[in-house]
Structures are given as C-alpha cells and as structure tokens.
Amino acid sequence: MKNVFLAIGRILLPLLVIGGLSGCSNIEPWVKPYERDRLADPIMALDGDPVSTSYLQHVYESREGARGGEGAAGGGCGCN
Amino acid sequence: MLRRGLLLAATLMVFDVAHAGVLPEDRADVLYHLYDGGGVEIDGPSILVRKQVGKSLSFVGNYYVDMVSSASIDVITTASPYTEERKQWSLGMDYLRGNTTMRAGYTSSEESDYDAATYNFSVSQDMFGALTTLTLSYALGDDVVGKSNDPTFERQLDKQIYGIGLTQILTKNLISTVNFETMTDEGYLNNPYRSVRYFDSGSALGYSYESELYPNTRTSNALGIRARYFLPYRAAVEAEYRYFIDTWDVESHTAAITYIHPWKDFTFTGKFRYHDQTGAHFYSDLFSRAEATNFRGRDKELSPLTSYTFKLKAAYTFLNENQSWGFLKKGSVTASLDMLHIDFHDFSDLTALAPIGEEPLYKLDADVFQIFFSFWY
Secondary structure (H helix, E strand, O other): OHHHHHHHHHHHHHHHHHHHHOOHHHOOOOOOHHHOOOOOOHHHOOOOOHHHHHHHHHHHHHHOOOOOOOOOOOOOOOOO | OOOOOHHHHHHHHHOOOOOOOOOOOOEEEEEEEEEEEOOEEEEEEEEEEEEEEOOOEEEEEEEEEEEEEEOOHHHHHHOOOEEEEEEEEEEEEEEEEOOEEEEEEEEEEEEOOEEEEEEEEEEEEEEOOOOEEEEEEEEEEEEEEEOOOOOOOEEEEEEEEEEEEEEEEEEOOEEEEEEEEEEEEEEOOOOOOOEEEEEOOOOOOOEEEEEOEOOOEEEEEEEEEEEEEEEOOOEEEEEEEEEEEEOOOOEEEEEEEEEEEEEOOEEEEEEEEEEEEOOOOOEOOOEOOOOOOOOEEOOHHHOOEEEEEEEEEEEEEEEOHHHOEOOEOEEEEEEEEEEEEEEEEEEEOHHHOOOOOOOOEEEEEEEEEEEEEEEEO
16 A cells, blocks of 8 residues: 555656646636636635634544644643 | 644645635634544634735634543543643745745644644646646654653654645536545654553453553655536535555545535535554453553554444525625534444454453444634624
8 A cells, every 4th residue: 555655746846847838728627716706705715713623633633543644733632 | 742734734625626826715713523422522713814915825824723632442441531632823824926825834732742844835726727626735744752751751753744636626526635644743753652462361350550652753645536416406415535544554536425415504514434454453342461462452443343323404695795794794603423434353352351352342432522713704
C-alpha cells in the first residue's frame, strides 16, 4: 500500500504542477459564479464550526491510532 | 500527558478549510467541552476570535484549556488517579493577494510534564474560475517530554507534517475535497508512565509489569476524501473516507456519513462515524517474558480496535442580518453530543480480576458534549 501512495504522489503531483502552470484561463469554469448560490448556503460549508471540529479531531487522535488526512480543523482530551 | 494529536490539532486550528480567494469571515466562538468516559473526565473552554484588518489580512487567536480528572483503566491497573490541566493558545494570520492566500501560525501548549510549540505555514491558490483550490502546507513541532515524579527527566520530540489538499466544486450542488498528509515524528515517543505486562510465574497474578519501549521514529500517511451534496429540498448530505497507514504497521479505514437539515432558525445534524484499525507491530496485550522484544507497548490506542460514533447536533440562530445588534451581524448557539463506543480486539480488561488469559476484552463508552456561542461581525 505504501507503493500505492508513492505511485499516487508521482502521478498526481506533476499533474497538479502542470495544471497550475499551464494557465488557468484555458479552462472554462463549468459552474458559473451566479450558479453557486447553493454552494454558498451555510449548510454546505465544509467546516462551519472550526472550534468544534478541531476539538473532536483531537478527541479521536487521543482515542485511536490514526491521525491526519482530514484537512479541516483539529483540539482536547487525555491519553491515559 | 495530553500531547497526542496536539500538533495536528494546532495545525488545523489556524488553517480553515481551503478557500484561497477570500479571507475567512470575522467571527468569535466561545465553547465549553466535556468528555466523560472510561473513568476519564475532561472539560474546559475554547475561545476563538478572528478579525480582518484592512483588505488583505485576517488574524485569528485561540485559547483552549483541558482540565483532566483521570481514573482510566490504564491508570487504575498500574498507577494512581490524577488530575491535571493543559493550556494552549494559538495565533495565526492569513494574507490574501489575488487568488493566493498565505497563512502562518504558532501554537503553544503547556502542562506540568509536557511543553509543545508548533509552527504552521500554508499557501492556497484558487484556479479555474475559483472551482479549484490547491493548498500546500507544512508544520513543525518542537516538544519537550517530562515526567512529573522526576524533575531531571527531559526528552525531545520533533514532528513535521507535509500536506497537500485539493478542494473542487464538481457541480452546482456538489463540492469535494481531497487531502494527503505525511507526518514524521522523531525523538521520545513513549509515554513515560505506561507499562506493558508479561508472563511471570513468580507473581501471584501470573504476570508482572515493565516499562514500555517505543521506536524513536514514526512516519504516517493519510489520505482523506470528503464530498458534500445539496439536496433538492434544502438539506445536505456528506460522505467521507480516510485511509491511514504508518511505519508501526497501524493501518486504518475511517468512514462517516452526515445529514444536515435546516428548519426555520434551527439546523439539525446527525452523523455516524466508523473506524477500524490494526495494531502496532510492537503491541501485545501480554508478552511472553520480560524484555521479550526490542520494542514493546500496551497502549490500547495502538491495539486493533473498532470504534463507532453517533452524533446529534442542533444549532439555533438567534440573530441574523435582519435584526443585527450593533456591530454584531449574526449569532447562534449550538449544542452537540457525540456518543463514542470502542471495541478493543486485543486489550484485556484487567479490572475484571479473571484468571490470566481469561480476562474479558475491554470496551469503552464515552460521551462528548459541546455547547458553543458563535458571533459574526
């Protein structure tokens, strides 16, 4: 599985860099700004409550062996 | 020893979900948290204030406290119940220039036997008409591990996190995010108080204890994917998945589904989360003899386990744009309860006082309660 991550990284990173360098203006946005009213609704916020989310992530990191990869907020409880 | 997860928590506290082209909203949150389960009670406040200065700068500060009273299964089998307190504060800054947002942050955490300092940096770039946001991040942690009963004990632990994230608007109703993080830890990773047990025919119980001994390095990779969809009747559903693997052979799958339903001035949220993991290669519930292996641990969080969480949350908006109070534009109060259940597959409950090898497996039930007020201005 480690090789899978390496493979993903090797493929994804150059694509992202090339995509970024090739100029954003060549790609026409397929969702226009005036079509984003639903995405702007507070219920669509990926992290509407950063303090709460960070607290819960810290609870999980204290109670489980995994960590990271969640991209949003992380904060508090004991390990013993 | 509340250290675990601090670096990540601190990193993420000051880095909101990637939105490069706009600064985060000005807001303040005052939260009270309470964790109660497995003989452990932890509560305290968390206060966050974010304020924009000029057109391109936004500052954020957070103050967080954990007050711990612990008589957990680890503590009552090998030590004495204790109380302690951890205080953490963070400062961060967002700088917006065109479609690029740069962020920097610092977090400090102090408790009687553990000090941690964390430095965070990230850059986000909006692309393709703001349909795509790419974020690169880096965090550096500098921790000092102590021991409450030995003032001369001091060990160093260095941590680094490299992250790359992509937030993508897929349709008018669907947004998704992919995050990949690599973390490296180097230094003293043990818990200085924790012990492992091993067969000992000379002992009345049939076993004895010795100090655990961890490797000095750990590297982990995590890949997380989330997608949120706007339902036709103004509600939202979110699905998320995370794959995790590390050099200690802990491998996990975590998945969750969330439903969000607004009604009048309320917003209700229900969530179910599932997590399953393998144990670390040096974990054992019962070693065959003293110093049986090079590395050894009996940390239940590093044992094979499955956890389930059911969440209920309700938010009430008591102040909106039409009825603002002075400089306050919006206000809400939110209460949530997360009910956590963990089945440990190879961690015995020694408090059952059963004959060696016949102890029941330990199960943990915990309730995590939060209530917080949020104001936008």
